[in-house]
Amino acid sequence: MENLHDIAITTRGLTKVYGGIKRVDDVSLSVRQGEIYGLIGRNGAGKTTLLRMLLGIATPTSGEVAFFGESSPHALAKARSKCGALIEQPAFYPRLNAKENLDVYARATGAPRPDVSALLSLVGLGDCGRKSVRNFSLGMKQRLAIAMALIGDPDMLFLDEPVNGLDPAGIMEIRELIMRLNRERGVTVVISSHLLGELGRVATAYGVMKEGKHVAELRGEALAALASPRIRVVVPERERAEKLLTSAYGREGFVMRGNTADITGAGTDIAKVSSLFAEHGVALMELRIVSGDLESAFVDML
């Protein structure tokens, strides 16, 4: 049983309908305090819409959002005042420079006046001078958006594709920054990203979105199991192999892609799998152990 005080965000039956289509469908998730929660899913899976509802930018058609167990409008507004966000694309006033943008944003949101220079240095924009933001590169805009999200020492960060447009060094810096904020200040982070490999390096829990539905939530042991080694078989006769694997390991025990099956239910007992196929006269073209790979496992889920 989870302690309610450890839960930073919960949603219950969260649904959003746009133009008669359910973009987010009955999503119930929980994000624990101090967690880095990776939200994954294909384009159009509903990740951004879900983040928009969490932040109050979009109103749910039905369902409820609660921060620290509180779901009243006043409590939500109070909790959101301590949330930093980067949603969709970076937002800023193009004619103002980086410092002015940070200043206007801090004033507008009632956040304490930030140490603008320190904040800009933190995201690698220490030397941007008085250049208008409209003249920034995509990566610089992304960094500024992250600096804006960090104003007022937020308790929670919502980052939608935070490394879009960044070069490899920038991606590494932002990753380290997120991990440092999480480690040193206990900031809870919700990140949505297409870069599963990158997300895999920082996230401590995952929510998987598919066609608007929240199909899985993984953390701890479940996550470790997903990353454990598996046995890969390549067969000439897909139907027979699938039938055999279903009877032996159940539908959840393997993932079939074309003529290749990844068996997770058999541990690493390759001999047992070999015998199984031999006993039932199902031909094998290839049989081997492959190391655990979160990215592939997630792709299977999507």
Place this chain on the structure above:
Amino acid sequence: MQRLKNFASLLSSDLYKLMRMKSVYIGIGVMIFLTMIIALAQNALTDLLNSLPEDGSPLDPSEVDAVTGTFLFTMLNGAPSSSGVFFLMPIIAALFIGSDFSSGMTRLFVGRGVSKTELYISKYITLSLLSVIYVCLSFAMCAVAAKASEVSEEALSSLFSYTASAFGAQIFLAFTLAAIYTAVCFSMRSKAASMATLIAMLIILGDVLVMVVQISLAMLTTGTDVTGKFVYMLFDPYYCADAFASASVFTPQEAGIAYGGCAMWLVLFFFGGLLLNAERDVK
């Protein structure tokens, strides 16, 4: 208390942003230019009138005063219209509010717990303040232009006696138009759409509608006085922009319709925009 402090902070951020907008200062430049043009035109008119008599004898100064006085009366007591305030304000409002939507900043503010209602009210207050400043500036500029004109002291004194009531009426109108600008910009949620809609409203409601009603009334009531019916056009705030120049000579019925109409539009647009904005998701 904290909420009030946060709102004051939001308002200061909007004022800061407005002060950094070049268009605000360009607007003042345009107002000065238009006022100068009108003042020069007025002086040219006076010269023309003085040179009119064919026999070379000077025109009766009181006649010249009467003609140029009417010109000056319209310029001074309708100062915001004379110096283009009600044409400039929709452009500035669209740039000011539209940029928050176009840039995505509204999304960030709301995501930080700033309510949509607070954003709306803050923008309305900021635009009202700018409208009032522009109206004051326009009266100051037109007053200087009138003083510099070549009309008698007596005629000028008579002109200025109407200015206080016209000024009060135009200030009231500034609040109403600020409500319209805010509501429309929050409904359109982009710079271009807001600007196009506001300018279309200015042209259609302020000019085309007035002209159509004038022509229709004249055609329908041939031979009768249409003034009594036309007074209902005072319900149109855009028409009021010009009509308020005559605020001091309004009959009680006309004044009631003009001020009542303005108050009605202020309430309808302000709360209509507020409710619509509260209902919709942030773009």
